[in-house]
Amino acid sequence: MAYYRQLGLVPQQRHTLLRDEEGNVLYEELMGEEGFSLDSALLYHRHIPSALVGTGTWNVGDQTLVPNDPLLPRHLLLHDLFDRTDVSGLDAVTGRRLLLGNGDVRIAYAHVGKTSPLYKNGIGDECVYVEGGSALVETQFGPLEVAEGDYIVIPRATIHRWVLRDGEDARLYFIEANSHIAPPKRYLSRYGQLLEHAPYSERDLRGPSELLQREETDVELYIKHRGRGTSGIQGTIHVLPHHPFDVVGWDGCLYPYVFNIRNYMPLTGKVHQPPPAHQVFEGHNFVICNFVPRKVDYHELAVPVPYYHSNVDSDEIMFYVDGDYEARKGSGIGKGSVSIHPGGHPHGPQPGAVEASLGAEYFDETAVMVDTFRPLDLGEAALSVDDGAYASSWTGGRWLAEVHR
Numbered sequence: 001m002a003y004y005r006q007l008g009l010v011p012q013q014r015h016t017l018l019r020d021e022e023g024n025v026l027y028e029e030l031m032g033e034e035g036f037s038l039d040s041a042l043l044y045h046r047h048i049p050s051a052l053v054g055t056g057t058w059n060v061g062d063q064t065l066v067p068n069d070p071l072l073p074r075h076l077l078l079h080d081l082f083d084r085t086d087v088s089g090l091d092a093v094t095g096r097r098l099l100l101g102n103g104d105v106r107i108a109y110a111h112v113g114k115t116s117p118l119y120k121n122g123i124g125d126e127c128v129y130v131e132g133g134s135a136l137v138e139t140q141f142g143p144l145e146v147a148e149g150d151y152i153v154i155p156r157a158t159i160h161r162w163v164l165r166d167g168e169d170a171r172l173y174f175i176e177a178n179s180h181i182a183p184p185k186r187y188l189s190r191y192g193q194l195l196e197h198a199p200y201s202e203r204d205l206r207g208p209s210e211l212l213q214r215e216e217t218d219v220e221l222y223i224k225h226r227g228r229g230t231s232g233i234q235g236t237i238h239v240l241p242h243h244p245f246d247v248v249g250w251d252g253c254l255y256p257y258v259f260n261i262r263n264y265m266p267l268t269g270k271v272h273q274p275p276p277a278h279q280v281f282e283g284h285n286f287v288i289c290n291f292v293p294r295k296v297d298y299h300e301l302a303v304p305v306p307y308y309h310s311n312v313d314s315d316e317i318m319f320y321v322d323g324d325y326e327a328r329k330g331s332g333i334g335k336g337s338v339s340i341h342p343g344g345h346p347h348g349p350q351p352g353a354v355e356a357s358l359g360a361e362y363f364d365e366t367a368v369m370v371d372t373f374r375p376l377d378l379g380e381a382a383l384s385v386d387d388g389a390y391a392s393s394w395t396g397g398r399w400l401a402e403v404h405r
Contacts, residue, residue: 008211008249041252047242058222058235065101065377075390076382079336082111091116092162098379104285108174116162122225124177126154129368133170136163140247141255142208149261159244179284204263214243266294289369296363305357308348314371316341323365327353331393
């Protein structure tokens with residue numbers, strides 16, 4: 001996020017010698033995006049950040065993707081993924097299961113109750129939505145508390161771990177980019193300030209406010225990175241001689257931050273507003289939107305639910321988090337559902353939803369949407385919890401046999 005923050009001890013000028021209170025040299029690390037031509041931060045370590053004493057292989061789990069073939073809208077029941085699982089042994093790094101993916105973004109889900117190992121994503125930024133529960137996310141930049149309704153944006157290569165304390169569990173929805181994730185460019189000034197028409201401001205963003213120090217040795221770090229396998233993703237474990245939470249100070253415009261969906265100010269209008277009005281973040285070839293409780297259209301002939309639409313360039317993935325989603329009534333969709341509306345197929349309200357919505361003044365619904373500009377393939381988790389019936393929900397369950405040509 002491109003506004004400046006500073007924590008801890010930093011020298012008066014960049015790239016100059018800095019010592020700690022005992023006279024020991026501190027090691028400066030420049031963490032920067034896109035060849036250091038975009039946002040960056042300078043971190044000052046007690047130990048050399050590139051030091052290694054061992055390495056191993058991490059099996060990142062089943063990353064297989066298969067096409068949505070034949071092309072179908074689908075309904076995934078996410079809570080069924082962990083319905084009969086003891087989540088006390090699952091963590092947010094090794095316990096996530098892959099739902100959908102393409103060359104730009106992967107979407108995963110986990111219900112966890114255990115502290116994760118140290119981890120960094122070497123492929124791209126992660127945006128994680130906390131569907132339920134709470135956790136402490138410890139990072140090189142400092143700790144961040146997260147709870148229900150929070151998005152946390154974690155820049156690529158940020159070392160962090162998800163700490164689940166006694167009695168805590170968390171349901172987490174992971175959006176893993178192959179790029180960086182940031183507010184939409186149209187919300188930003190030429191120099192990166194959120195503008196007046198943006199549905200949130202810098203006041204709504206929570207960055208680290210204190211530093212973490214750990215003195216452990218021979219520490220394992222799990223790294224997700226590009227590889228040559230069928231999925232293009234591999235995992236490695238580095239053993240570090242010193243704990244990476246040895247940062248005594250940092251400054252810059254690159255760091256993890258939290259935004260709560262309740263602080264989003266929805267844009268409404270006299271007639272129904274299109275999906276870009278709900279956008280919150282974007283990455284390369286995908287956008288993230290959220291739908292929140294709001295007053296709806298006030299034209300005397302307004303139809304509050306969405307019109308049928310063919311988003312010909314995108315797949316639309318909607319995660320239904322809370323409330324009563326008017327347009328999907330009668331489809332079986334509820335809390336914990338994900339709908340897949342693929343590009344090339346028009347979608348919209350279920351039968352009767354248009355008529356039922358007439359005269360409505362307020363919708364109580366919360367959802368997280370990802371639209372991608374390349375088709376999404378199905379991961380093992382999606383295949384295991386597809387209800388198999390959603391495609392026929394607009395025809396009252398009527399379905400013909402498969403046709404071959």
